[in-house]
Amino acid sequence: MSTVKPFTIEQFYKFIAQGKLMAGKCLKCGKIHLPPRPLCDNCFSKQFEWMQVTGKGKLLTYTVIHVAPQQFQALTPYAVGIVELENGLKIPGMINGVPHDQLKIGMELTLDFGACNTTQQWPQWQRYCFKP
Amino acid sequence: MNGKPLVSIITAGMSKFGKHEGLLAREIFADAAYEAFSRCPKLNPKGDIKAMFIGHMGEAYEHQGHTGSAIADWAGLTGIPATRCEAACASSGAALRSGIYAVLSGLADVVVVGGVEKMTHRTTSEVTEYLAMASDYPFEQYHGITFPGLFALMATAHMHAYCTTEEQMALAAVKNHYHGSLNPKAHMQKEVSLQTVMASKYVAWPLKLYDCSLITDGASCIILTKPELAKKYTDQPVHIVGSGQASDTIGLYERKSLTSLQSTKLAAKSAYEMAQIKPEQIDFAEVHDCFTFAELMAYEDLGFCKVGGSGKFIESGATRLGGAKPVNTSGGLKAKGHPVGATGTAQAYEMYLQLTDQADRRQVKDAQIGLTHNIGGSGATAAIHIYRRDH
Numbered sequence: 402m403s404t405v406k407p408f409t410i411e412q413f414y415k416f417i418a419q420g421k422l423m424a425g426k427c428l429k430c431g432k433i434h435l436p437p438r439p440l441c442d443n444c445f446s447k448q449f450e451w452m453q454v455t456g457k458g459k460l461l462t463y464t465v466i467h468v469a470p471q472q473f474q475a476l477t478p479y480a481v482g483i484v485e486l487e488n489g490l491k492i493p494g495m496i497n498g499v500p501h502d503q504l505k506i507g508m509e510l511t512l513d514f515g516a517c518n519t520t521q522q523w524p525q526w527q528r529y530c531f532k533p
Numbered sequence: 534m535n536g537k538p539l540v541s542i543i544t545a546g547m548s549k550f551g552k553h554e555g556l557l558a559r560e561i562f563a564d565a566a567y568e569a570f571s572r573c574p575k576l577n578p579k580g581d582i583k584a585m586f587i588g589h590m591g592e593a594y595e596h597q598g599h600t601g602s603a604i605a606d607w608a609g610l611t612g613i614p615a616t617r618c619e620a621a622c623a624s625s626g627a628a629l630r631s632g633i634y635a636v637l638s639g640l641a642d643v644v645v646v647g648g649v650e651k652m653t654h655r656t657t658s659e660v661t662e663y664l665a666m667a668s669d670y671p672f673e674q675y676h677g678i679t680f681p682g683l684f685a686l687m688a689t690a691h692m693h694a695y696c697t698t699e700e701q702m703a704l705a706a707v708k709n710h711y712h713g714s715l716n717p718k719a720h721m722q723k724e725v726s727l728q729t730v731m732a733s734k735y736v737a738w739p740l741k742l743y744d745c746s747l748i749t750d751g752a753s754c755i756i757l758t759k760p761e762l763a764k765k766y767t768d769q770p771v772h773i774v775g776s777g778q779a780s781d782t783i784g785l786y787e788r789k790s791l792t793s794l795q796s797t798k799l800a801a802k803s804a805y806e807m808a809q810i811k812p813e814q815i816d817f818a819e820v821h822d823c824f825t826f827a828e829l830m831a832y833e834d835l836g837f838c839k840v841g842g843s844g845k846f847i848e849s850g851a852t853r854l855g856g857a858k859p860v861n862t863s864g865g866l867k868a869k870g871h872p873v874g875a876t877g878t879a880q881a882y883e884m885y886l887q888l889t890d891q892a893d894r895r896q897v898k899d900a901q902i903g904l905t906h907n908i909g910g911s912g913a914t915a916a917i918h919i920y921r922r923d924h
Contacts, residue, residue: 410671414671436672461690462687462689462690462693462791463686464682464685464686464688464689464738464739464740465737466677466678466681466737467734467735467736467737467738468657468658468661468679468681468736469658469677469679470658470661470662470665470677471658471662473677476677478735481677481678482686483785483786483791491786491787492672492786493672493673493676493678493686493784493786494672494676495676495677506693524671524675526671526675528675530676
């Protein structure tokens with residue numbers, strides 16, 4: 402009955418809006434893509450399946466942004482980082498709920514689905530963020 | 534290629550870097566073209582030049598795209614094939630590479646490669662947004678990660694892995710501002726102290742205002758020909774003996790290493806192999822110091838020092854004018870300025886001056902072999918060229 406959702410970035414954010422972190426797994430070589438891609442960069446297959454990923458991970462690196470473009474200026478200073486999840490998957494995002502002087506490489510963070518709202522016209526994707 | 538010249542530079546030009554109020558990019562480029570043409574009286578620009586490649590990053594600055602033809606037009610070269618090359622901050626490094634393709638293909642014997650950017654009429658917030666367009670949109674820009682932010686993410690990882698310090702990064706700013714004080718075309722021509730750099734405000738921790746390159750207007754160009762035709766135009770050609778360009782993932786987060794740039798390593802490998810030159814044979818270099826940390830990382834990726842050793846390497850003074858391997862004698866992006874599209878060929882302009890003994894107060898003694906390292910975005914592009922004096 403159900404058709405497979407396209408393996409696109411837009412669909413990735415639609416899943417985020419539903420509270421799910423989803424990756425695309427290549428059916429030919431098994432490589433997991435986060436975010437999903439329409440063409441496997443390892444074996445050039447176009448056959449994938451969706452795979453839910455837990456949002457728990459460790460902070461690989463971080464920074465605190467003080468000078469930001471207009472749409473983020475009201476949030477400064479804010480922390481952003483790259484988090485490594487299971488299977489070595491990595492994803493960047495804002496880090497909320499951690500005092501900036503307590504940010505530490507290796508700390509455990511969890512993906513949170515209730516992040517700040519979008520303000521611009523395109524795209525209207527639901528943002529995620531990381532929390533302790 | 535066996536270390537033989539790929540192409541030869543017969544002349545070069547660069548506008549003053551700085552604030553050019555009231556001028557458009559095409560008008561600033563005219564200064565660079567005028568200098569290049571004036572330096573080479575044997576060149577007939579209208580008859581000899583067969584193609585143009587122009588590095589230009591952003592339409593947003595002046596509401597002007599299609600800059601290849603626009604620049605050719607205002608340089609008096611209408612009619613020749615003129616193409617804009619865009620690879621973010623490596624746009625004119627990529628233009629140079631394209632010019633080499635054109636000459637080596639045999640389709641064009643004499644080509645102009647250059648670049649331009651007009652930035653200072655925009656607010657810092659606007660420039661921050663435009664520059665960020667060179668990074669991944671859906672996962673980096675969309676989550677508020679700025680351009681300094683991306684290099685800060687790499688700097689934090691490097692500090693954690695190798696105990697690199699903010700002071701060591703700051704030393705690159707102090708050195709490059711000293712070099713800039715010797716360059717009459719640099720945007721900033723005054724020295725800064727370590728204390729000034731360290732006391733400046735954070736832009737993206739651990740990077741501070743003085744760790745960042747300048748928002749600058751400027752243009753640069755060099756004119757290339759086949760090595761066997763070079764002496765027809767000049768007694769002092771500068772030869773390009775190695776060229777490498779490489780790409781990496783657009784998103785920093787997808788890369789295996791956060792403390793080195795794979796694009797730099799790949800491009801360096803091909804340039805060194807083509808030139809049959811080892812890193813220790815490079816006498817001086819212009820590396821892409823868009824942020825002080827980027828210069829430190831370049832030392833490691835280019836093989837100037839061991840992995841993790843860049844902090845100690847800059848502390849040794851080796852890369853200061855008078856040291857064993859002066860880096861960014863022009864002042865670099867840090868002090869000379871970083872009109873993004875113009876940067877790659879501005880680095881080549883410094884090679885031209887140094888290897889023809891025209892660098893005046895900042896001349897590197899006995900400079901024989903130089904290297905330029907131009908990166909785009911957070912390192913999704915790297916273009917590296919190796920230059921040799923004519924014997």
